[in-house]
Amino acid sequence: MDNPWLELPLQDYESHMSQPAVGQAQLLSSLFGQSIDRFQPRSVALVGCAGGNGIEQTASRPIERLVALDINAAYLAVVSDRWKAALGGLETVCADLGTKMPALKPVDLAFAGLILEYVPLERALANLADLVHPSGVLVTVVQLPGAGHQKVSPSPYTSLQSLATVMNFVERSALLDTAARVGLEPIHEACHVASGGKEFLEFSFQKATSPNPPGHHAC
Ligand SMILES: C[S@@+](CC[C@H](N)C(=O)[O-])C[C@H]1O[C@@H](n2cnc3c(N)ncnc32)[C@H](O)[C@@H]1O
16 A cells, blocks of 8 residues: 655645644744653754754754654755754654664663654554664654544644554554564653644663563563
8 A cells, every 4th residue: 555654745744743733843842842842862862853852852962963854855855954954963854653663873861752653553663663772762652543533633734644544543552562672671651742633652662671671672
């Protein structure tokens, strides 16, 4: 099946996410900034970066290397146009988080905001665990199902509705169980509400202290 993320115009996506009735761009950017302040990384990865929402948070913070990863090469070209001159340490990586990814130099902090809904969970978390330095942190943000809220909020940008067919809610228990299987343990949890009213679950994970966590296997 074709991936609608490869067809969705970035302008539609960004306009949808930033309108006050949605407000998710602002929330994700803010959570990325808070994660940087909490964990003080020198290298970060923004996974499922779209047009680079949140990169502005790094401008005033001492980030030396920023990896922007997405499946859509056109989105990454925009990220590069917007930020390459200002951020010497910017690396764009076009990769599919849902398949075994090529090895990347690990980062201190990987931030995966609203991407786990679109990928096979265990493969994606295994890739993210590989992307994080042994003493680093992975932050995930997923949308919680809520009464009265659709998977994709109604908006004038009708192209966004194509995502509803491939978006799957990530249950808290599934996230924690799967993270444990790939060797990640939670160190922080929080719930957030965007201005549009939808709720989001944020987890921070570190590599499990046991060298061989139960059930951990390489795919
Ligand atoms: C809902 S958006 C993420 C939101 C973004 N972090 C923000 O702040 O606006 C999902 C992003 O993940 C990307 N994506 C979807 N499936 C992917 C995959 N299998 N591998 C890598 N990126 C993927 C999409 O192209 C899109 O940019």
